[in-house]
Amino acid sequence: MQLIWERTKKTIIFVTHNVAEAVVLGTKVVVFSNRPSVVKKEIVIDYRRPRLVEDQNLAKFQQDVMKELRPEVKAGSKNQS
Numbered sequence: 001m002q003l004i005w006e007r008t009k010k011t012i013i014f015v016t017h018n019v020a021e022a023v024v025l026g027t028k029v030v031v032f033s034n035r036p037s038v039v040k041k042e043i044v045i046d047y048r049r050p051r052l053v054e055d056q057n058l059a060k061f062q063q064d065v066m067k068e069l070r071p072e073v074k075a076g077s078k079n080q081s
Contacts, residue, residue, distance in 0.1 A: 002024075002025065002049065002050050002051070006049070006050075014026070019062050019065050019066060019069070020053050020058075020062055021053075022065065023045055023051075023058050023061045023062050023065065024051045024052070024053050024058065025051075026045050027044070027045055028042055028043065028044050028045065029042070029043045029045060029061075029065050030042050030043075031043065031065060031068040031069060031072075032072075033072055034072045034075040034076045034079070035076075035079070040068060040072070041068045043061065043064050043065055043068070045061050047061065
């Protein structure tokens with residue numbers, strides 16, 4: 001995916017539930033709220049490319065995304081009960 005973007009410079013919208021993948025591939029990660037889903041936060045991934053999942057410098061961005069997701073996951077699990 002990174003190679004395609006590097007060659008084309010086209011906008012790519014990629015939907016994933018994998019935080020590490022989102023941070024590695026994304027320029028911006030959009031976090032949605034639980035139902036009804038609305039955009040909760042946009043997190044800009046301002047880090048050099050190419051990126052590797054193993055790069056520990058990406059951990060801060062992953063933590064930022066997880067911080068926004070935790071309340072949504074908790075709210076979702078309450079609604080499932």
